[in-house]
Amino acid sequence: MIKIERLKKVYKEVKALDIEFLEIYKTQCFGLVGNNGAGKTTLFRILLDLVRTTEGRVLLEGEDVSKTENWKTRVGAYLDEHMLLSFLTPDEYFECLRIIYNLSQQDLFQHLEKFRDFFNDEILGKRKYIRDLSKGNLKKIGIAAALFGHPEIVLLDEPFENLDPSSQNRLKRFILQEKQNHNITFLISSHDLAHVTDICDRIVLLEKGKIIKDLVEKDRMVLELNEYFES
């Protein structure tokens, strides 16, 4: 589904990313871990064509993401709060997305209904601008926005960060459910090893822009990751 070929990203003299080859398969829940500065967010940004590659390319079902834009309807993402429109209320923001994604009111209602528990009555129907919400609530809005319009691929950068424990668990259940029911491919980066090892079928460990581990066996994952992060 996603193919990364000879990808390099260099900032000034610093090599941020250097990936020879990486293929991510359909309906795989793909986890990305690594310490700060390992290149997780840069990789996501390149996948979304938000940042130029220095070398190499990213193919999404054969399409080079920097050449076309058709793939944008099939990919949802939430990386940071800049992706939101901070001067709108959450309701207005979802309404705006509804128009952009060409959905009906009914679709929007159904979509938001799925997040009812997750939102915990703190987001919809409140007269508050997005810029005035807490970080946890921003994350919730972003995650709901990333799943708009039935995407095939969803990229989430640190989705568990800033969420309260019960929301973290709800999110985990939600991701598994969506993957099951709609065959969504999730790409998730996280520092929370317990959560990623729980939900991901495959985990790639980045260090200074390079892939140093590519783990698919559930029971080996925890062991190897703990070993790496403890040393």
Add this chain to the structure above:
Amino acid sequence: MVLQFIKLEILKSIRSTSFARSLLVGVFLVFLGLLLMAYLLLLGLYLKPIVAEGLGQEDAVYFINSSLIFFFLLEIIYRYFIQKLPVLDLESFLHLPISKSRIIHFLLIRSFISPLTLIPFLLFGPFAFTEIAEIYGKTAAVAWILAVLFTSWSMHYGMLWFKQRFEDSLLGVFIIFLFFLLGAGSTYFGLYDLGSIFEPVFSFALENAMPPIFLLAVLICTYFLCFAYYRQNAYLEDLAEEENIRFVNKSFGFFSRFGLAGEFANLEWKLIIRHKKSRTFLMLCGFFLLYGLIFYANPGFQKAYGFSYLFIFVGSFITGIFMFQYGQLFLSWNSDSFDFFLSKKDGLESLVKGKYLLFMAISCVCFLLSVPYAYFGWEFLLIHLSTFLFNMGVTMHLVVYMALWKPKPMNLNKGGMFNYEGLGLAQFLMVIPMMTAPYAVFLPFAYFINDYAGLLALGITGLIGIFAFRLLSRYAIRTVRLKRFEISSAFRKES
């Protein structure tokens, strides 16, 4: 979709923090804008009599045609300073399924809706439809005004491209400077006459449709040049401004003699150098140093005995502009990190003192740089010295007291020109005491004794103020300390 964009744009502007928080300021600014446009229109309506009678030019059309190039040179310069790049909220849309081209087209067309677009029409429209239509016919008038408008609008997109391409680079400033020289060289030194070189283009438009058609083509070309550049660079990394801060790591060593306050003055200096808005203020300081040239060398202000009272005002501006400009937003500059100062021992006191220190240092530099004005006469040196002392002793405290009334948060990374974030009513009213205070001291002495006695009075009052610094600054420090919760909650935007 376009409708949706327009709606978002409107919502964004009415919900921006600065707008919502100070509607009054917004209304005032709109009023000011309308007033300026009305003046321009008035000037446009009377362009013919001004040229014919005021300047004694017989052929008004010829004169206007040969002066247009200077208007356009001026336009390039004011566009360079005023025109904003419409790239700010690109990142909220890039990941959504909307094509980049569409977003860029929208942004470019949106940027066109601005008072700047109307200026040439207000200024030259009336002239075209009365004077030119009368002599050359209606078609000629339309062709001529179109030629003028297309030129101006090409500059709009040309400037958008130019600013994005060369922003903050030395080359960009150099090119703008070259334009300055181009205009100045032609008028002052008479090396070449730019006016008569470009005059035929617009005169030709009176007889032929070619110039407007050609200029329309230029407009379309600049639009697509701009479009192509923006489209190609619609990446996050290009939006984020690369700051080259290597050369600004210098700090004033001598501040460190003043303890923590000196440390904070150094911090403040770094804050100024590393943010766009404050840098603009500092640059303005440099421009205002030249302000005196308009007045001092002008024979209209020469008097047989003494000097024009206006010079007091000019003098306080030259030596104190930084203090006025920067000081009116006294604490707003630290709105992002106010809690940092709150949490330190003696933090607030040192912050305020550090700011005082910085104002004094920069005003001192301004005063020293203004010494060459003595070339126009020794009285200017005296004027600057006394207004400088007065600024240090009295006006500085007035500015700070006023600024502490209701500080507002602001974003330091937005450009400084025509950016009124952080300004409230207090900041506007502040101008009144700042302008009247020196005159309140100067005028009685100047009237009853003589002008120089007035200067002496200014200087002595200033000196008294400087000696009473501890006492006067204590008030400001106490106010900040008393209002600290209120201020910090305003900065955290909890209201």
